[in-house]
Amino acid sequence: MTQSHILGIATQFPELQNTVEGTEAFFKKWAKPSEGLEKTLKINRSTRILTRPSVSALTSPLLNGPQAPTIKEVNKVFMQEGVKLAVQAAEKALADWGGKREDITHLVCNTCTASAYPGFDHAVLMALGLGLDVDRTLLHGVGCAGGLSALRLANSFAQIPSSKPARILVIATEVTSTLVRSELEELDRSSGKMGSVGVCLFSDGASAMVVGGGEVQEGEKASFEVIRTLTETLPDTVPDLGFNVDENGWKAIISPRVPSLTSKAVPNMYKKLLVAAAGSPDLTPSLPFLSSEEPTSTPPSSLDWLIHPGGASILAKIEHSLELRSSDHTRASWEVYVKRGNTSSVSIGAVIERSRALGGREGCVGVSFGPGVTVEGCLLRRTGWKGRRAELNGGMKVEVDKEPVSPPPAVGAKRKRGAAGEDSDDDERETTMEVGGKKRSIAATNGHAKDLVTVNGKSNGVSHTSAEAAKIAHVDGATNGNGHVTTNGTDNGEDKNAPGKHEGGVINGEVNGIISAPEGFSRDLNVGETQEKMTTVP
Secondary structure (H helix, E strand, O other): OOOEEEEEEEEEOOOEEEEHHHHHHHHHHHOOOOHHHHHHHHHHHHOOOOEEEOOOOOOOHHHOOOOOOOHHHHHHHHHHHHHHHHHHHHHHHHHHHOOOHHHOOEEEEEOOOOOOOOOHHHHHHHHHOOOOOOEEEEEOOOHHHHHHHHHHHHHHHHHOOOOOOOEEEEEEEEOOHHHHHHHHHHHHHOOOOOOOOHHHOEOOEEEEEEEEOOOOOOOOOOOEEEEEEEEEEOOOOHHHEEEEEEOOEEEEEEOOOHHHHHHHHHHHHHHHHHHHHHOOHHHHHHOOOOOOOOHHHOOHHHOEEEEOOOOHHHHHHHHHHHOOOOOOOOHHHHHHHHHHOEOHHHHHHHHHHHHHHHOOOOEEEEEEEEOOOEEEEEEEEEOOOOOOOHHHOOOOOOOOOOOOOOOOOOOOOOOOEOHHHOEOOOOEEEEEEEEOOEEEEEEEEOOEEOEOOOOOOOOOOOOOOOOOOOEOOOOOOOEOOOOOEEEOOEEOOOOOOOOOOOOOOEEOOEEOOOOOOOOOOOOOOOOOOOOOEEEOOO
16 A cells, blocks of 8 residues: 655744733623633633734724624634635645645645635635646534544545545634634623633634655655554543534533543554554555564654644643653644644644654654544654755754753643643642753742743743743843843843833843743744734733
8 A cells, every 4th residue: 555645734824923911801801700700811821822823813893892703704704814824824835845736636624613605625726726626525523633634534535546646735724713702701601610711722823734645756755654544533522522603603612521531542542553554564664663573562752742732731641641751752732832822623734844843753643632522643754854945954944942841731740620621720839841951940830930941042022921920040140230130141131120021031142031932942933934913902
C-alpha cells in the first residue's frame, strides 16, 4: 500500500487578538452578577491562554447589541470572514505544496460554527478557482476532532486507485467569537454554578493541508508521511462533550470529566495505532522509529506528540498518563494553545504546522477529540522538510529557544480542579523551570504566575490578568534604584512601582515589561505575519 503524504500546510488567523482582561471586562458588562459568572471569570484567568484571535472585536456592534446575534447573523459573519480565512489558509498551503491547483482532485472541508447550503466548501471552491469536477466533501458534527477527521478521510481518498494521483486539499475553519454573547445569556438563564468553559477557550482561524496519494512527484516535497489514521467513539460520553444548536448559534458542552476521559483514551488509541502499523509488512520501511524487537511496545516518549490543545488540564493529564514532557514532546501543542487558544478543528493543523517548524523526532502521534466523545488519532513520520518559506529551509532563522523549558501547569502538581478540569483559582503550588541551565522557581497562586521570565523572546504586548505580578525573575541583572528591572546592563525603562505598571524585565536585550507566555515558547508562531492588534473593552 502506498502511503499518503502531507505536501503543504498553512494556517491563517485574524490579526485582532482578544486578551484575558478584555474578555473579563466583556463578561462583566453583559452577564448578570452570579456565582456562575464568578466561576467563569476564574476559569478565564486560569486557562494560561495569553491571546485568542478573533474576527469580531469585543467592542463591535455585533457583540454589543441589545440581544445576542441570531444564528442568521452568526452564519453571515462566517460566510464572509470565515471563508476569507479559509481561502487565505488554502492559498498559503497550495503555495507551500508548490503544485498546480488544477491537479487538486479532492476538497475536504469541516467546521462546527456554520451551517449553509451550499456549504462553505462551495464558496471556497469558487474563490480558489478549483476545477468544477473536484470531489467535494463537507464534514459536520465532528467539532474539535474535525482536523484529524478530515485528514483521515483524505488519507482514505489517497489510497483509492486512480489514473490520476490524488491531491486532496483539506481545510478546517472556525469562527467562534460570534457566539460569546449567547453563551453569556445562557449563563444568565441557568442556575448552574460551573460557569462557562468554552467562552474562555475558543478562538477563530483556519488551517489547510495538501495531502498527496501515490509517489511524491517531481517538484513536490513531503513534510510528513501519513502512516495510519484511526477513530474511536467512547461509549456513554455524549453528555460530556457537544455543541448544541439554538436560535443564537451553538453552545459548547464541556463536562469536568473530559480531561480524565481523554487521558485514558489516548494511551489506548496509541496502542491501536502501533498495532495497525506493525501489522502491515509493507509499512516496515516507514517505521524505523518504532522498537525493532516489539514495535507495539514502543514507549510514547520516543515520539513527538501533536495533541489538540483543548485545554491546559487536557494537555497536562495526557502528558502525565504517557510520561511526556511539555517542554519537549508536546511543545508545539502548548505554543499554539498559549498564543491561539482552542480554535476547535483548526488547532491540530496549527500544531502540526508548528511542529514542522520546530523539528523533532522522526515519529509523531497526532490526537484530537470531539463530540461523542470521539477520539481521532494518526501516526506520522517526519521527513525533515520544513516548507518552502526561506526562513524554514536555510534562509531566515526561525526563533526557537535552544533550551526549552516546561510550561505550567507542572505535570503531577497537586492542585484543585475547576470546571471541565481546568485549574481552579484556589490552587497554590511551587515548581521550577530551567533557564539557561539553571533552575528557577515558579510560584503560582490563584492561577497567576508570581515569578516568570522571557528568554530570547519579544514582548507579546499582553498585560497580566486582573492581578499585578508579585515578582519577575531576571537573569544576570538587578533592579536599579528606580525599581526598573535590568538584564545584561539594559534598563527596560519601566518604573515597576508606577501606577498601572506591571513589573518587567529585559533578558538578552529583549524587552519583557509584561507577564509573558510560559518560558521556552517562541512568541512568533507565524514568521512574517503582521503585528497583531490587541483589543480591550473600555
